Amino acid sequence: MSKVSKVSKVSKVTSGGGVGGVGNGVRADATDARILRALAKEPRATVLALAQRLGLSRNTVQARLARLERDGVLRSFEYRIDPAALGYPLTAFVTAEVEQRRLTEVGEALGEIDEVIEVTGISGDMDLLIRVIAADADDLYRVAGRILACPGIVRTRTALAMRELLPFRLSAVLDNLAGQAPRPKGLR
Amino acid sequence: MSKVSKVSKVSKVTSGGGVGGVGNGVRADATDARILRALAKEPRATVLALAQRLGLSRNTVQARLARLERDGVLRSFEYRIDPAALGYPLTAFVTAEVEQRRLTEVGEALGEIDEVIEVTGISGDMDLLIRVIAADADDLYRVAGRILACPGIVRTRTALAMRELLPFRLSAVLDNLAGQAPRPKGLR
């Protein structure tokens, strides 16, 4: 049974660690994907539970989880918190045009604004995509003002998030990675 | 020792539940924020550890955590997974203009594309903000093509995420919530 097999050997990649900050050379293999997928279903699941659910040894799951966390495959717990529950039911995307050389500076300034929860430098005619949360429309207006006031920011455009058509998900991609191997059919 | 407190009493808010799907009336209070903040620092922390770190009883932390999870304050575990670690180091934001009445339909079609990991309906001249991941530039091109091919989509514009100036964080907002004295009334 546990002869599932082909638990591919991938760790080799681990050694090839580049330096970089985020998402360097580390890559999850099929087994990792299965663990992550199981965790997605039951975040509170214990290592033991995961192990038997996946037909792996407790030891393996424990080691892999430790590695996943150590290598930064798992991001901060904050990602799991719903801003709406914190009293910020409004989300908006503010795109900003920035004076070329002041990108980093502007990024830091934006970090001072509590309601700015993510800033990404992007290609295109706008330079920044800023994710913002707000308690209400007034609040949003105020935050938008603070953003525009940042030295280096030339112009902004605000788009209110009106509906989540498809909430964040990696399941599709996880399934691909996980399914890769044996495809046990109905069995589990 | 446990006399630290002044653990505000806030739960009243809970009852004020609106209906809605996501992030309805449920709101975290200062204590919740402190728990979440502690968890952000140490995702693997046990309930017991959290309790003594925060000067709360184990019972309280356990009850609150259960409630946070039950009420959807905590989103899926998937949020914590770094797509880069899954072999998708590229992130792009695709904005799309959609034929008015076909928004929902388009949303579903986009869900069929594995690399589409988030779709938000927004205000402004573009209707959709689509978060996409890709293994490399070719892959991204291919995905962009599939998006544009969705019936109902009129036009798209793709912006590549070049740098994370400020990775997702709620810490600023959490600190505010947590730091607040037990005075939920009035202010703000």
Next chain:
DNA sequence: GTGGGCATCGAGCATTATGCTCAACGGCCG
């Protein structure tokens, strides 16, 4: 003012998980 409701607390208890170590198995690669 008084009582109900509710969250918190501290305690206890049976069960389960954790963290760690060990030796052995098996495939992969040089």
Next chain:
DNA sequence: CGGCCGTTGAGCATAATGCTCGATGCCCAC
């Protein structure tokens, strides 16, 4: 061919969990 590693199963001391209880303090409604 031999070494390297990830995996496995086992064992064991310690710690955490899930649950229940009665008691306390506070807010709010009556």
